[in-house]
Amino acid sequence: SSFFGDIEMAPPIEVFNLTRQYNEDPNSKKYNLGVGAYRTNDGKPWVLPVVRTVEAQMATDETLNHEYLPVAGMPDFRKEAIKLLLGENCSAIVENRVEGVQAIGGTGAIRVCANFCKKILNFDNMYTSNPTWGNHMGIFKACGFSNVKQYRYWNAETRSIDFEGMIEDLGAAPDKTVVILHGCCHNPTGVNPNKDQWRQIIDLVIEKKFMVLLDEAYQGFATGDLDADGWTARYLVERGLEFFVSQSFSKNFGLYNERIGNLVIVCANSDVKVKVRSQMEMIVRTTWSNSPNHGARIVATVLNNAATLDEWKNNVKEMATRIILMRKMLKEKLSALGTPGSWDHITNQTGMFSFTGLNPSQVDVLTKKYHIYLLKNGRINMCALTTHNIDYIAEAIHHAVT
Ligand code: PMP
Numbered sequence: 350s351s352f353f354g355d356i357e358m359a360p361p362i363e364v365f366n367l368t369r370q371y372n373e374d375p376n377s378k379k380y381n382l383g384v385g386a387y388r389t390n391d392g393k394p395w396v397l398p399v400v401r402t403v404e405a406q407m408a409t410d411e412t413l414n415h416e417y418l419p420v421a422g423m424p425d426f427r428k429e430a431i432k433l434l435l436g437e438n439c440s441a442i443v444e445n446r447v448e449g450v451q452a453i454g455g456t457g458a459i460r461v462c463a464n465f466c467k468k469i470l471n472f473d474n475m476y477t478s479n480p481t482w483g484n485h486m487g488i489f490k491a492c493g494f495s496n497v498k499q500y501r502y503w504n505a506e507t508r509s510i511d512f513e514g515m516i517e518d519l520g521a522a523p524d525k526t527v528v529i530l531h532g533c534c535h536n537p538t539g540v541n542p543n544k545d546q547w548r549q550i551i552d553l554v555i556e557k558k559f560m561v562l563l564d565e566a567y568q569g570f571a572t573g574d575l576d577a578d579g580w581t582a583r584y585l586v587e588r589g590l591e592f593f594v595s596q597s598f599s600k601n602f603g604l605y606n607e608r609i610g611n612l613v614i615v616c617a618n619s620d621v622k623v624k625v626r627s628q629m630e631m632i633v634r635t636t637w638s639n640s641p642n643h644g645a646r647i648v649a650t651v652l653n654n655a656a657t658l659d660e661w662k663n664n665v666k667e668m669a670t671r672i673i674l675m676r677k678m679l680k681e682k683l684s685a686l687g688t689p690g691s692w693d694h695i696t697n698q699t700g701m702f703s704f705t706g707l708n709p710s711q712v713d714v715l716t717k718k719y720h721i722y723l724l725k726n727g728r729i730n731m732c733a734l735t736t737h738n739i740d741y742i743a744e745a746i747h748h749a750v751t
Contacts, residue, residue: 363483363724371722379720380738382729385536385701386605387668390735395668397603399660403650413646417639420630422451422611426645429652430596430611433575434565434582441586445619450612450629451640455566455597456484458612462562462593463492464632465625466527472560474526476519478502480726482536482564485529496523503538508694508706510540519553528559532581532594534567534700537728541571541699547581551588561585561592569601571699573669575662582613591617598648600701601665609644668732672701675734679703682743688750702728711749719745 367383427449441447452458466472475489479499501514568578594613599605616622651657680695707727715721723729
């Protein structure tokens with residue numbers, strides 16, 4: 350007998366399950382458009398050149414060691430990450446009312462935020478977009494939120510934002526609600542509110558006293574310009590909000606498995622900031638006790654030095670530019686093939702993903718017949734497309750649709 354004998358199998362995690370199926374597919378002509386990681390035009394993972402350089406320096410720097418970091422994480426990393434997000438001259442930084450807590454990836458930042466909102470602030474409701482990144486709801490439920498809901502966001506007919514639906518659903522949300530908003534590059538739709546819509550959303554946030562968690566996992570991937578992509582967080586500061594931002598450096602530094610993130614807390618003043626930090630430290634202490642060094646050191650070193658910062662910005666620009674080119678090419682190929690429907694949404698969307706509008710049976714055809722793996726909801730990773738495979742993939746989409 351076993352303590353574990355009666356346990357039910359947990360459901361598979363879609364995106365990792367997809368990679369497993371892809372790996373097991375014996376066909377040599379197969380493409381994985383599922384997992385959200387950057388690929389070069391040769392379909393390979395990319396260690397950013399600036400990261401290689403800094404890692405090489407770190408390896409021989411005898412002033413570095415493996416002592417524990419402070420509980421809230423590496424001070425230089427947190428400081429530089431905040432500057433990157435909000436801009437150096439941000440009033441909240443000048444007024445010393447922004448805190449950063451280093452976290453195990455963007456996921457860890459969201460987790461610490463959810464824990465804090467539940468335990469310390471007594472929030473019990475969380476609203477996130479429909480659809481959203483597959484982990485938002487799970488994290489908040491795991492932290493004890495009893496009311497976890499989704500607001501309308503995607504209009505399948507227009508393949509753009511359902512703004513009226515979003516405002517209506519948020520307008521009906523109860524008091525003490527945490528609202529998750531994606532700062533840029535919405536995952537999975539690639540669609541974000543425009544500036545006027547942001548103004549209306551924040552009007553509502555202020556009126557309803559919502560707590561905002563801005564999920565910022567792709568800064569730089571929309572336009573290739575980190576400041577332009579950081580607009581949303583800066584706008585929230587301008588509107589005078591107190592809010593959270595979960596920052597991830599998985600994508601824009603290509604540091605996926607180093608698990609490096611930062612939870613930014615913009616507070617009303619520096620007195621409350623000190624109290625917030627002390628409670629955050631308690632949460633980190635009982636969760637992972639102390640953050641890992643490697644990713645934080647890389648990010649801090651790169652951001653802290655004008656030459657490496659510049660090099661990194663060029664690396665980010667290169668990734669964003671390749672994605673934008675793939676969007677353009679895919680749309681052109683589908684138009685040239687005469688694939689039914691409008692494909693303008695592919696170039697209107699931003700970030701790593703495109704929400705193609707392909708339905709589950711079309712997705713099935715792509716996978717079974719063409720060995721192209723993508724999420725059931727039709728999301729594709731634009732970086733998985735290359736100038737070598739785009740003809741094959743466009744033709745497969747054409748056949749799946751017609
Ligand atoms: N939020 C969103 C919207 C994401 O897409 C991701 C990564 N897929 C994360 C958070 C988590 O990022 P990390 O891998 O750094 O935990």
